[in-house]
Amino acid sequence: MLTKNDLARYERQILYPDLGEKGQKRLKQSQVVVAGLGGLGCSASLYLTCAGVGHVTLIDCDRVELSNLNRQVLHYEEDIGEKKPFSAAQKLAKLNSSIEVIPVFKKITAQNASKIIKGANLVIDGMDNFKTRFIVNKACVAEGIPFIHGGVHGLFGEVTTILPGRTPCLACIFPEVPQRKVSLPVFGVTPALIAILQVTEAIKLLAGFGSLLTEKMLYFNGDTMDFTFRNLVKNQNCRVCGTKKV
């Protein structure tokens, strides 16, 4: 049920015919897990909170560092040393006290991933490494939870939405988990833009309107200001979601 405050707060988006009060109510009833509170996760959780998603879980195992502040917009100088999920949750609670923000300071592992995401309507990829992304991808497929992938490098970013069992998952495209973990170049604007595209996908998916970035990867090249696509095809032999797993 939307309250009088909800109707006032979300008035301008409720005016959007495909959302309306019905869609807003769906957002309010939804639970979203934001995996990673870096550049992607900060911007994504900010806009999920603005939009009125009722329950937002923030998970990360890192603490705020000075070098994070060029892109991780929910962490301030005074937060250096603080646990990222708590730093982010404090700001989000001030932005929108009518939603539930659940900070979880924990490393996502193959053992706990399914438990962490269980019951969520979708998971937003805010992670900064290959390994954890593939763990969450696998858990989302196992639990049947949509996974909105985002990744950035410098002024380049990518987004795709994965509907488990129906559309290609990350392992369909990249069958082996890359091992590399190094500091990558990144501007603040790149994860902000990609995160906003991820949340656009989340809002449509949760409220049930529009078309989604499924079976295709959207690429953003900030150097040339090009948006391009690649079609993705489900791999029947995929070790995670294939029907003929090898």
Added chain:
Amino acid sequence: MSIKVRLHPILQNLAGGQELVEVIGHTTGECLEDLEIRFPVIKQLIRDKRGQLRRYCEILVNSKSTYPKELTTPVKDGDQIDIMIFVAGG
């Protein structure tokens, strides 16, 4: 014989801004070698020191995965090879 390699946007800057490069070869590996001769810097990004394809790269032919035969999949006239790169930053 016309086979095109469509470069991932990260690689396009290394190939003078080109998205599609016409190559010669009977397999994906031969086509990539032809590409790498013209743009050696691409080789540094997609292969390791032993010449193996890096794990964050994948090769598609006509949008379909070639795994585990990324460098040995036969190609024919009109095929399009995509070099995919997994972007890990967040």
